[in-house]
Amino acid sequence: MAKGVVPDNHLNCVAAARSMALQHADVIVLLGARLNWILHFGLPPRFRQDVKFIQVDICAEELGNNVRPAATLLGDINAVTKQLLEEFNERPFKYPSDSEWWKRLREKIKNNEERSKVLALQKSLPMNYYTAFHHIRELIPKDCILVNEGANTMDIGRTMLPNYYPRQRLDAGTFGTMGVGLGFAIAAAMVAKDQTPEKRVVCIEGDSAFGFSGMEVETFCRYNLPILIIIVNNNGIYSGLDADAWKEVLKSGDAATVCLLFLSCQIHTMRK
Template identity: 70%
Template sequence: MPGSGSSEEQVSGAKVIVQALKTQNVEYMFGVVGIPVTEIALAAQELGIRYIGMRNEQAIDIYAEELGNNVRPSVTLLGDANAVSKQLLEQFDKTPWQFPTDSKWWKTLREKMKSNEAVSKELASKRSLPMNYYTVFYHVQEQLPRDCFIVSEGANTMDIGRTVLQNYLPRHRLDAGSFGTMGVGLGFAIAAAVVAKDRSPGKRVVCVEGDSAFGFSGMEVETICRYNLPIILLVINNNGIYQGFDADTWEKMLNFQEAVTAAPPMGLLPNSHYEQVMTAFGGKGYFVKTPEELQNSLRQTLEDASKPCLINIMIEPQSTRKAQDFHWLTRSNIPGQHGCPDSNDFGNLSPTLLPIHRIPADFHQQCPSSLSSASHRNQDMEAG
């Protein structure tokens, strides 16, 4: 302490924190710098922990109350992923078990997979322009390295990408998950690329983003370029959230009224050149509209790993996924309150059928709690 006459070296709180992390074998840290994180980041570098300074502050957590809210599970697990996985593996070591491959469940699943594959191939074979999701993913899948990391984020982009873009190695897929936590995609890609660059030189990270999802953390492109990470960003651009509008339709709407009144909230500025965000920071960027342009740009990018790249892929604004048997996150198990109908009465309505601004004005008086529930659910789905 000052004035105590002690010759002992003073240790800052930041260094104590980092020493504790070092003891736990932490090798990498990611975070937005600022007081007091800056001191911790500097201490981390001093003690040999690699610190990656990010641009977007994001937190993810799953609350116990949410488990089973969408589809009722038989068993729920809540805990640290590493600890829970170890406990499960330890139990399986004691009692080996495998789900019977000749079971009815497996048979039904295989039949469904075969049916989905046939539908996806038919959609991918369409040669019309602008392209649809399936056409894009078909051409991407053709060229993807088998050992690449695949990160996906978005609504239709992530859902369709999960079924078409194949992984061949464990722990090589990262995405926003069933709850559609937007904004995590580029962070996941950066983390995967930092580790890959250290431990598996030459391995690529392919981050597939919807245009809306890209907007949540697009400034992380600067982070990607600052550390020159081996990331290929594919932005699937349909000019909107779920669905958008072509440039002509957008212009006509603005001729009718100003954007804040005429433009639906799901619409984004048509033909936005997101690839210029990448070139602004020194990376490579491509703006593509045809399968041939997509194939050429992806091939060039895979051949030259000297810089990160963003390929901005224009698709049909009204393109969507194949018909679904059920809607995503719309089967709430929370019962109705105050005499209102059960929330499941609204569960089968998609956000395009029940946008918030179309709910009758007197609905508040009729059923205030359900309106609030429907509003939150629509906002959640639009964010996804």
């Protein structure tokens, strides 16, 4: 939900060099983020051994989990950040934009973006994730509510599908719970239909993630909800299979192999 608070195209956004930024930062301010598995519990090698955490959270029981913070602030993030900004106005602090740290981060951002661009511009068929997302992001509205769910579909989507506004992205989150995407899309569309009817809800699903709750398409139709569903179908979870590999699976007599789905299942025909 916080993705987009700092727009992905902002000069100070380092999402494209996230791992490097976290690994070498000496101070990290956590605004509601929890030091769970997504942030490697705040431990090396993801973070420096001597990193200092400043933790802001509305739940007292979350303060100090896994790592002892250098400072804790218990309260609503909106109220606490306003107080911090007031303090900054009185005692301004600015880190030099031409520092060696910024130079290293910008170099890493540039390298990562160039690598993604090379993958995105490949013309091989079937398309890879980067190519598919490159074309999708050129077509969907910048202010749409984006629901993104799957394995690679969600992981690579976080990188390739930029957010420009807060509270515009919904995905499986902390627990990686597959099957929540269509329910999220329904809830978002109901609110948008009532409050901002011009706003689009775009649901980008992996084929396996879609399979967990695919019959919610009927709910879309019953309530006439303006939801666009895009399914990235690779016949499985993560890598999937091509036609030749699928034939070999059938020869083995084990079509129930984990992470595989039926080859070329015409999921899109459900809309009929």
